[in-house]
Amino acid sequence: MDLDFLRPVSEDLLGEITSFDKQSLGNIIKVHSSESGIPDLEDVQIAIIGVKENRRSAGVDEFLHFHNIRSSFYRLFPGNWHIKIADLGDIEKGAEVEDTYFALQTILTQLIKKGIIPVILGGSQDLIYAQYRAFDNLDQMVNLVNIDSKFDLGDADHPISSESYVGKIVVNKPYNLFNYSSVGYQTYFNSQNEIELMERLFFDAYRLGEVTSNISNIEPIMRDANLVGMDLGAINATVLGGGYYNNSPNGFDGKEICALARYAGISDKVSSFGIYEYSVDYKSIGNMLVAQILWYFIEGVNYRTNENTVSAKNEFVKYQVPIDDDVLVFFKSPLSGRWWIEIPFPVNVNTKLKRHTLLPCSEGDYLEACNQIIPERWYKAKRKNEI
Incomplete structure (x- = not known):
């Protein structure tokens, strides 16, 4: 596999791991380090990748990094899991945003073909475009599920951004998209034109209140997904402890967002999972919530029943x-x-x-x-x- 675009996890973080409990995730998963290089992926089922790209987001952190998420995640203990996990490090910003897309798409395609589920830490949500394009050479139609307060359809005639990438997915060749499902949208963040377009395209949209009133109704939606994206802006800002540029008083709470992540993991079809719009300004509680979202997705993968055969x-x-x-x-x-x-x-x-x-x-x-x-x-x- 050609994984030259990836940069190792920081030495400072690797130093932290030595002080963690020996049974914690930090001492169990395989980590890409400058000393050992990219780990052997022969028996790996899940690979974590950070993408330091956010130039097309409304909330830009000049020095985006995932040190605090990883530190929180590495401290957690695994469940009774039988799967192997690797942290492959980060993709740096390319000279142009399209260069970052190319690097991410290339890596994801290789991992998916190898049967490894990539978990992406972003970065701006337009990275879902590259996440989706990773399926271009896999000869299948694709179902995309997006956990978000907005549809992100945008105007396909305008340049791609973190709020317009779905429009590009719909109109750009090759046409691989079969269905798009928006989970947790909030009406006041979406124009009536976009709401009507969702209906005309026969796409699925589930309002926040509809989802939270019975979150188990989303399990079949996740079961039919090939890739899932999650905008951290869909979470109640107080739950994240602030730090997000689009602070909204409404959104999913911690238990609900983790349940959705677990449904995504337990789906036999989901072959990539992305968490986007991360901010380095999150307090410790926000970083721990993102770490637990990761944990619950992996927990779900561990309990797959392989009924998609x-x-x-x-x-x-x-x-x-x-x-x-x-x-x-x-x-x-x-x-x-x-x-x-x-x-x-x-x-x-x-x-x-x-x-x-x-x-x-x-x-x-x-x-x-x-x-x-x-x-x-x-x-x-x-x-x-x-x-």
Whole structure:
């Protein structure tokens, strides 16, 4: 693997690790150091990467670094995990922002092809564009889930920024995006034009109150995601202890944001996870929360059931529900108790879409179908397959 873009973790931080408990994460994970170089990745399942790029964010830290996050994370103890973790260090700012995108995309593509899940620490959220472009050569359609108070669609005719990268994902070739889901949006931060555009594109949007009233409803959304991005601005600013340029009194609390991270980790499909809009001005409580978000994502990965396989699906229990002129076909896993619904697609459809024939759903979707209510996500996915 060509990982020349990466710079090692600082010597100061490595010195700190020596004072941590021997069973802490800092003394267990493999770390890229100037002395030992990039660690052997043969048995690694998760790789942490910092990206010091924030030139297209409204909140720019001139000297962005991730020392405090790493220090907080390294102090934590692992759960009863069987996976191996590596910290590959940082990608420095390129001469141009596009150079940083290229470096990140190149590294992520290599890691994903090797079956390693990259966890990105950013940096401005427009880095999701590079995170998404890492799938360009993987011959599949992509589902993107964004935990954010804003849609970040922006104007595709304007230069990319931390609030307009989704528009570029939609219009720029190659067209790999199948679905975009915004989790935790707050209406007053989004124009009506963007809200209407989300509907016209059959994208999914879940308001903050809708999510927090029953956060388990987001599990099927995460289960269908290939990559997940998280804007730390979606978190209540008081929970982070200040330091964020867009201080908002509303947002997810610590327990809720960690639950979403765990849902992302436990999804068999999620193959990259990014945490963006970090500020070096966070107090210790904010750094510890970001460290715990990392911890819960890894905890989720550890408990994956690998139900995203043909052999696993052969064991599912099948249910058929007639509604009007359609027959909705549901499947339930006897192993995990999770539900899926079948999405019909026309003959001669793009072969990339065949992987979307089973759409994750909840038992509530099945019960509503029994009451002759068609699940909205099923309708949207069906329409996208027909376009």
